[in-house]
Amino acid sequence: GIQVEQSPPDLILQEGANSTLRCNFSDSVNNLQWFHQNPWGQLINLFYIPSGTKQNGRLSATTVATERYSLLYISSSQTTDSGVYFCAVELRDSWGKLQFGAGTQVVVTP
Amino acid sequence: SAVISQKPSRDICQRGTSLTIQCQVDSQVTMMFWYRQQPGQSLTLIATANQGSEATYESGFVIDKFPISRPNLTFSTLTVSNMSPEDSSIYLCSVDLAGSGTGELFFGEGSRLTVL
Secondary structure, three states: OOOEEEEOOEEEEEOOOOEEEEEEEOOOEEEEEEEEEOOOOOEEEEEEOOOEEEEEOOEEEEEEHHHOEEEEEEOOOOHHHOEEEEEEEEEOOOOOOEEEOOOEEEEEEO | OOOEEEEOOEEEEOOOOOEEEEEEEOOOOOEEEEEEEOOOOOEEEEEEEEOOOOOEEOOOOOOOOOOEEEEEOOEEEEEEOOOOHHHOEEEEEEEEOOOOOOOOEEEOOOEEEEEO
16 A cells, blocks of 8 residues: 655754654655644644645645655744644545555644 | 534543444535544544445454444444444544545544543
């Protein structure tokens, strides 16, 4: 099956710092999503980004489908950015079925 | 945007019992999906809940353990049967709100089960 690898596994940031999270996938996919899981376990949609670049406030994401990777940028981090960030891909011929990466645990300290 | 509600949000269960989790969407959706997240782990797809037909299970998950109902286009249930401590997880339902395929998927708030 497809492999979805996220790096780094853990990240500790000081408030105000910038960071980049990476997601590599081993096969062609229909689409890719980034999620933030808050401490209460809720998954928050960040980006639906099968290709190209999108920005939403302090967050932006870029997916290069031909090279099978996606990047999530967090700028001017805040303590509320803490949590686990997951990328998930939808496989071809598998409508709605997401394969998740292992996640990046982010801790933002004051 | 549509609301996806799950009940219960959390529960503590005794070994050997069964618990049914409900997922309600405030708009009609074609496909609903159930995921499991074991402690400290990522999410794994359990099954696809199809309206009008039996659920489709992923490898490693069976109907006897995780029976699923989908009586209409806005509602589904997942039952975790004969629970053991290994079933302690967050269970989440997911839907494609656009209903058009290859669309963005959204998740309910999750149901956190602890089995003693």
